[in-house]
Amino acid sequence: MIGRLLGPRRARQLQRFVRNGKLTIFCLFLTVIMFRGYLGAGRFGTPEKDLDDIRETLSYIRNRAEPRRVLEEALMAAQGGLKSAENAGAGGNNYADFDMTKILRDEDDGAEELNRDPSQPYSLGPKISDWDEQRAEWLQRNRKFPNFIREHKPRVLLVTGSSPKPCENPVGDHYLLKSIKNKIDYCRLHGIEIFYNMALLDAEMSGFWAKLPLIRKLLLSHPEVEFLWWMDSDAMFTDMVFELPWVRYKDVNFVLHGWDHMIYGQKNWIGLNTGSFLLRNCQWSLDFLDTWAPMGPKGKVREEAGKLLTRELKNRPVFEADDQSAMVYILATQKEKWADKVYLENAYFLHGYWGILVDKYEDMIESYHPGYGDHRWPLVTHFVGCKPCGKFGDYPVERCLKQMDRAFNFGDNQILQMYGFTHNSLGSRRVRRIRNETSNPIAARDELGLLHPAFKAVKV
Amino acid sequence: MAADPTYSAQKRNPTILPQTTSDDDDGGPRGRHLPKGRHGDRKFGNIRITILCGFVTVLVLRGTIGLSNLVSFEADAESQYLIEETNRIVTAIRSDDDPPDPDDENSPNSTSAFNLGPKIKNWDQDKKLWRRRNPQFPYFINGRPKTYLVTSSSPSPCENSIGDHYLLKFLKNKIDYCRIHGIELVYNTAHLDKEMSGHWGKLLQIRQLMVAHPEAEWIWWMDSDALFTDMVFEIPFHRYRSSNLIIHGYPDMLFNEKSWIALNTGSFLLRNSQWSLDLLDVWAQMGPRGRPREEAGKILTSSLKGRPALEADDQSALIYLLISQRERWMNMVSIESSYCLHGFWESLVDRYKEMMEKYRPGFGDERWPFVTHFVGCRTCASNGDYPVERCLKSMEMAYNFADNQVLNLYGFRHRGLVSTNIKRIRNESVTPVVNVDKFGIRNSLRGNKG
Numbered sequence: 001m002i003g004r005l006l007g008p009r010r011a012r013q014l015q016r017f018v019r020n021g022k023l024t025i026f027c028l029f030l031t032v033i034m035f036r037g038y039l040g041a042g043r044f045g046t047p048e049k050d051l052d053d054i055r056e057t058l059s060y061i062r063n064r065a066e067p068r069r070v071l072e073e074a075l076m077a078a079q080g081g082l083k084s085a086e087n088a089g090a091g092g093n094n095y096a097d098f099d100m101t102k103i104l105r106d107e108d109d110g111a112e113e114l115n116r117d118p119s120q121p122y123s124l125g126p127k128i129s130d131w132d133e134q135r136a137e138w139l140q141r142n143r144k145f146p147n148f149i150r151e152h153k154p155r156v157l158l159v160t161g162s163s164p165k166p167c168e169n170p171v172g173d174h175y176l177l178k179s180i181k182n183k184i185d186y187c188r189l190h191g192i193e194i195f196y197n198m199a200l201l202d203a204e205m206s207g208f209w210a211k212l213p214l215i216r217k218l219l220l221s222h223p224e225v226e227f228l229w230w231m232d233s234d235a236m237f238t239d240m241v242f243e244l245p246w247v248r249y250k251d252v253n254f255v256l257h258g259w260d261h262m263i264y265g266q267k268n269w270i271g272l273n274t275g276s277f278l279l280r281n282c283q284w285s286l287d288f289l290d291t292w293a294p295m296g297p298k299g300k301v302r303e304e305a306g307k308l309l310t311r312e313l314k315n316r317p318v319f320e321a322d323d324q325s326a327m328v329y330i331l332a333t334q335k336e337k338w339a340d341k342v343y344l345e346n347a348y349f350l351h352g353y354w355g356i357l358v359d360k361y362e363d364m365i366e367s368y369h370p371g372y373g374d375h376r377w378p379l380v381t382h383f384v385g386c387k388p389c390g391k392f393g394d395y396p397v398e399r400c401l402k403q404m405d406r407a408f409n410f411g412d413n414q415i416l417q418m419y420g421f422t423h424n425s426l427g428s429r430r431v432r433r434i435r436n437e438t439s440n441p442i443a444a445r446d447e448l449g450l451l452h453p454a455f456k457a458v459k460v
Numbered sequence: 461m462a463a464d465p466t467y468s469a470q471k472r473n474p475t476i477l478p479q480t481t482s483d484d485d486d487g488g489p490r491g492r493h494l495p496k497g498r499h500g501d502r503k504f505g506n507i508r509i510t511i512l513c514g515f516v517t518v519l520v521l522r523g524t525i526g527l528s529n530l531v532s533f534e535a536d537a538e539s540q541y542l543i544e545e546t547n548r549i550v551t552a553i554r555s556d557d558d559p560p561d562p563d564d565e566n567s568p569n570s571t572s573a574f575n576l577g578p579k580i581k582n583w584d585q586d587k588k589l590w591r592r593r594n595p596q597f598p599y600f601i602n603g604r605p606k607t608y609l610v611t612s613s614s615p616s617p618c619e620n621s622i623g624d625h626y627l628l629k630f631l632k633n634k635i636d637y638c639r640i641h642g643i644e645l646v647y648n649t650a651h652l653d654k655e656m657s658g659h660w661g662k663l664l665q666i667r668q669l670m671v672a673h674p675e676a677e678w679i680w681w682m683d684s685d686a687l688f689t690d691m692v693f694e695i696p697f698h699r700y701r702s703s704n705l706i707i708h709g710y711p712d713m714l715f716n717e718k719s720w721i722a723l724n725t726g727s728f729l730l731r732n733s734q735w736s737l738d739l740l741d742v743w744a745q746m747g748p749r750g751r752p753r754e755e756a757g758k759i760l761t762s763s764l765k766g767r768p769a770l771e772a773d774d775q776s777a778l779i780y781l782l783i784s785q786r787e788r789w790m791n792m793v794s795i796e797s798s799y800c801l802h803g804f805w806e807s808l809v810d811r812y813k814e815m816m817e818k819y820r821p822g823f824g825d826e827r828w829p830f831v832t833h834f835v836g837c838r839t840c841a842s843n844g845d846y847p848v849e850r851c852l853k854s855m856e857m858a859y860n861f862a863d864n865q866v867l868n869l870y871g872f873r874h875r876g877l878v879s880t881n882i883k884r885i886r887n888e889s890v891t892p893v894v895n896v897d898k899f900g901i902r903n904s905l906r907g908n909k910g
Contacts, residue, residue: 026509029516093843095620103853107876113883125888138893142903144602164880166625170550173624174617180631181647188646193639196632198863199872199882217870220892221900398549416650419668429615431650439578441671442586451672457596 100166122204122297124216124289131283135223145224147281149191150459152247154226156278158187159211159218161197162233162389172389175401178408179233179388185415186237191456192229208274208323209296216289219281232275233389235351235382236407240414241448242348242373243455244278249343253280254288256327257351258344267332269309269316272344273351274324275382284341291330291338295321348373354383358403361410361426370414370448381407402427418446554617574655574748576667576741583671583734590674597675601642605677605697607729608669609638612648612661613684613840622852623840629859630687636866637688640902643680659774660747662725667740670732679736683726684840686802686833689858691865692901693799693824695729703794704731705739708801718783720760720767723795724802725775726833735792742785746777799824805834806846809854812861812877821865832858853878869899 116122128134139147147155160183167173180196187194195218200206202213211230219228227249249255258272279285295305298320305321312333313325331338349357357378364377373379386400406426413422420435438444445451591599599606611634618624631647638645651657652664666679678697700706709723730736746756756772760780767776782789800808808829815828824830834855836845844851860874867873871886889895897903 022509026513026516029520033516033519093846093848095622095839095842095844095848098620098622098848098852100622100852102849103856104878104880105876106879106881108879108883109874109876111873111883111885114885114887126890128890128892134891134893138896145903162628164629166622170546170621171553171617171624173621173628174553177613177624177628177631178649180628180635181649184635184645184647188644194635195639196635198629198632198880199867201870201872201882201884221869221896223893223896397545401549401553412650419672421650421652431652437577439580440586441580442590442674444672452594452597452675458598460595 104165116202116204122294122301124213124293127290128220128286129283131220131286135281138223142224147224147226150457152250153191153455154246155224156192156227156229157195157218157222157225158183158192158229158231159195159197159214160231160233161214164198167389168391169389171401175388175404176233178404179236182236182408182411183231185411186240189240189450189453189456190243191458193225204297205293206298209293209298209302211323212289212293212296215279216286219279219285223281225281228279228281230274230277230279231380232382234384234386235276235380236404236411237379238352238357238381238407238411239370239373239377239379240411240450241370241453242377242379243453249278251341252343253282253284253341254278254338255343255345255350257346257349259346260344263328263331263344264335264339266314267312267328269313269325269328271328272324272331273382273384274327275384276351276380278350288338291334292323292326295326296323349375349378349380351382352378352380354381354386354403354407357381358406361406365410381410383407414448414450417448418450420446550617554619574744574752576656576664576744577671579741580671580734580737583737587674587732594675599675599677604642604694606644606675607678607680608644608646608673608676609634609680609682610646610648610662610665610669611682611684612665615649615651618840619842620839626839626852626855626859627684629855630684633687633859633862634682636862637691640691640866641694641905644676655748656744657749659725660744662774663740663744663747666730667737670730670736674732676732678729678731680729681725681727682831683833685835685837686727686831687858687862688830689803689808689832689862690821690824690828690830691862692821692905693828693830694905695801700794702792704733704735704792705729705789706794706796706801708797709795710797711795714779714795715783715786718763718765718779720764720776720779723775723779723782724833724835725778726835727802727831739781739789743774743778743781746772746780747774800826800829800831803829803832805832805837805854805858808832809857812857816861834858865901869896869901871895 139145145155149155160180162176167176183194186192197214200210201217202210205213215228215230219225255278256272256274257276262268262271294301295309296302302320305326306319309321309325309329310316310318313328316325331342357375358381368376370377383400383404386404388400388404409423409426409428416422416431417434420433420437421431422434424430424432435444591597611631613627618627634645637643646669648665652661652668656664662681666681669676669679695706705728707723707725707728713719713722730739745752746760747753753771756777757770760772760776761767761769763780763783764776782793808826809832819827821828834851837851837855838844839851839855857877860877860879864873867882871884871888872882873885875881875883886895
C-alpha cells in the first residue's frame with residue numbers, strides 16, 4: 001500500500017528506515033532502563049532491588065533449613081532503620097498507629113566521636129597484659145566493693161539486653177518486659193546485679209557477636225565484679241531457689257552448659273550453648289575474648305569464617321559465623337590452651353532448651369519442688385528460636401508466646417508465694433491468695449524460704 | 461539489496477499459486493524469496509527481538525506500576541493472612557482469658573472500714589527485735605539505709621506496643637539507678653486486690669513489702685512513667701531522721717490553697733514503721749472500688765481546689781488526709797521541693813540541652829532534675845492528655861539524657877538526644893582502672909569512698 005503511494009524504492013527506503021528506527025528506539029529504551037537502575041526511580045523496584053529480593057529469598061530458604069538452635073539476633077541491627085509497622089498518625093493524643101520513625105533521628109550533638117582505624121585488623125581493644133595486677137590493686141584501694149560478698153560467694157553481674165528500637169512484633173516489648181522482670185526477681189533474691197544493655201558498642205560486631213565488645217567493656221569497667229553472667233533476653237529463670245554452686249567453679253574461668261564429649265569428641269556445633277554462661281573477670285578471659293573475636297567482624301570475614309565452621313563442625317548448616325560455633329571450634333582445636341579453665345556444666349540447666357521442658361511444668365509441680373535446677377525443676381528455660389521481638393511469620397508464634405507466658409508464671413509463682421499469692425493457673429495473669437495475712441508478720445515464713453535466704457546474707 | 465523485479469509481477473498474477481519455497485523458486489506469499497536457512501534466521505531474529513522487547517516491557521512495568529502487585533496474588537494473600545493471624549494472636553494475648561470472678565460484679569456497698577490487712581500493733585518493736593536477731597540482713601549499708609524501690613505495671617500488654625517499649629526503657633533506667641546506688645528493685649505485675657484497683661494498688665504493695673522485709677528501712681514508691689534523670693544525686697537521708705514520709709510538694713499549696721496537686725504521689729518514700737502502717741490504713745479508706753470511691757470523690761472535689769469531678773484518687777486522698785488530720789500526721793512528714801523528687805516533665809524536657817551545656821549531674825533540682833515524671837502521657841493506654849508526638853519525643857530525650865550518664869563510664873554517649881545510636885567519646889585504654897576511678901559514679905559517692 002505504501003508502495004503504491006510512494007513508489008517501490010521509496011517504500012523500501014521507508015521500510016528500512018522504520019526497521020532501523022525500531023532498533024534505535026529499542027536502544028533508547030535500554031539506556032533509560034540502565035539509568036533507572038543506577039539512579040533509582042519509582043516506588044516499586046529497580047533491578048538492584050530485584051537482586052536484593054532474590055538474595056533475601058535465598059537466605060530465607062537457607063534460614064528455614066536451620067535446625068533447632070536458631071541464632072537470635074537479640075541485639076540491635078546496626079544497619080538500616082527499623083520500619084515501623086504502624087502508619088503515621090494524624091497527630092493528636094491517640095497512640096494507635098503512631099510512627100516512631102518520625103521521632104527517632106540520628107542528629108549528632110557535636111561531641112567528638114572517636115572511631116577505630118579501619119585500616120588496622122579488627123581488635124576488641126588495645127592489648128592488656130596485666131589486668132590481674134591492675135584489678136588486684138584497685139580492689140585493695142576500694143575495700144567497700146569486695147569481689148566476694150561472702151566466703152565462696154562472688155560478686156556477679158548479670159548482663160542481658162535488647163534493641164533500643166521498638167520491636168517489630170506488636171507484643172515483643174511486652175515479653176521483653178516480662179523477661180527482665182523475671183531476671184530482676186531472681187537477681188534480687190540472689191544478690192546479683194543486673195546490667196541491661198540497649199546499646200550497640202561496635203557496628204562491626206553486630207548481631208550475636210555484639211556481646212563480645214560489651215562483655216570486655218563491662219569486665220574492664222567493673223573490677224569489683226568477679227563473674228559476669230551473660231544471659232539472652234529470651235531466657236527465663238524458672239527455679240528461683242537454686243543457687244549456683246560457686247565452690248565448684250573456684251578454679252575455672254568459664255562455665256557454659258554443654259557436654260565434654262560433644263565438643264572435644266564430636267565437635268558438635270550445639271555441644272554447648274552461649275545463651276547463658278559465666279565468665280570470670282581476669283586476664284585469661286580477656287585473652288579468650290581476643291581469641292574469640294576474629295570470626296566476628298561482619299562482611300567477608302564472617303562469611304568466610306562461616307564456611308570454615310560448617311566444614312569443621314558436626315551438623316552445622318551453611319550460614320555466617322556465629323559466636324557459639326566459633327567457641328566450639330576454638331575449644332576443640334585449642335584444647336591444651338583453654339580447656340583446663342573451661343567447665344562444661346550439665347548437672348543442672350544453666351541453659352534449658354524450652355522444647356523439652358515447657359509441657360512438663362504441671363508434672364514438676366506435682367512431683368517435685370524448686371531448688372533442683374535440673375530436669376526436675378529447670379533453673380533456666382531458654383526460648384531458643386522464638387525471637388519474641390522479631391516479626392510474626394518467622395516461627396510458630398502462638399506456641400512460643402503461650403509457652404513464654406507459662407514459663408514466666410511458673411517462675412513468678414515462686415516469687416508471689418513469698419507474699420502469699422499464686423497465679424490462678426500457669427496460663428493466667430490473675431492471682432489469688434494462698435496464705436492469709438497475719439497480724440504477726442514477723443513470725444511468718446514463706447514455704448521456700450526466699451524472703452531471707454542464706455544465699456542473700458552478707459558477711460557480718 | 462537489489463530490488464526484486466518479480467515482486468509486482470507475482471502480485472498481479474493470481475493464477476500462479478504460491479508453491480512451497482525452494483531455493484530455486486521465486487514464489488512466496490510476500491513474493492520475497494529467501495533461502496530456507498535465512499528464513500529460519502529471520503524468524504529467529506524476530507523471536508529474539510520479541511523476547512528482548514518483552515523483557516524491557518516487564519522491567520518498565522515493574523518499575524512504574526509494580527508488576528509484582530498484579531502478578532503475585534499469592535504473596536498478597538500470604539501477607540493478608542499474616543496480618544490477620546497477627547491481629548488474632550495479639551488480641552488473644554491482650555484480652556484477659558480468665559473467666560470473670562463471680563464477685564467481680566458486686567461492688568461492696570458496706571460502709572464499714574476497709575482493711576488493707578489484719579491490724580498490726582507492735583510493728584516497731586517486732587521489727588527491732590528481728591533486726592537484732594538477723595544482722596546478716598543489714599538495714600544500714602555503707603552509710604545508707606536499706607531501701608526498696610517498688611514500681612508496677614499491668615500484667616497485660618499495653619493498648620499500644622509503644623507503651624510497652626517505654627515501660628521497658630524506663631525500667632532499664634531504674635535498674636541502672638538502683639544498681640549504682642545499692643537499692644533493691646521490685647517490679648510488680650500482679651493485681652493483688654480487686655478492691656484497690658488502679659493506682660490504689662500501690663498502698664497494698666507498699667504494706668506488703670514493709671511487713672515481709674523488716675530489714676527494709678524505706679519503701680520508695682515510683683510510678684512506671686517516672687524515670688531518673690540524675691544518676692549521681694542521692695536522697696539526703698540524713699535530713700529525714702525524724703520523718704516517716706518524704707514527698708514532693710509545696711506546703712503553702714497544701715494548707716493555704718488546699719490544691720489537689722499540692723503533693724505528688726508518683727514518687728515518695730515511706731519509712732518502714734508502725735506510723736506508716738497506720739497512715740496506709742487510714743489512707744486506704746477512700747480507695748475501695750465502687751461506692752466508697754465515688755462518694756469519696758465527691759468529698760474530695762468539694763474540698764480541694766481545682767479538682768475535677770472524679771472518683772477518689774490516691775493523691776487527692778492523701779492531701780485531704782494531711783489537711784484534715786494535720787496534727788496527727790504532719791510532724792513526721794517532710795514536704796520536699798528543694799530537689800525534684802518528682803519533676804513535672806513539661807517544664808524540664810526542653811531544657812535538657814541547656815542543662816548539658818551549663819551544669820553537671822548531681823544537683824537533683826531544676827538545674828539537673830533528679831526525677832522526670834511523665835504525668836498525663838499515659839503511653840500504656842490508648843489516649844493521653846498531651847499530643848502523642850510531644851510525649852514520645854520527650855520520653856526518648858529524657859531516657860537518652862539519663863542513659864548518657866550511665867554510658868559515660870564506658871566511654872560512649874548517644875549520638876543525639878533523640879538518637880538510639882551511640883558513639884564513642886573515649887578511646888579504649890590499657891589502664892582501664894584509671895577511667896573507673898575518674899568516671900565511675902558508685903565509688904565516688906559519699907559513704908562509698910575508701
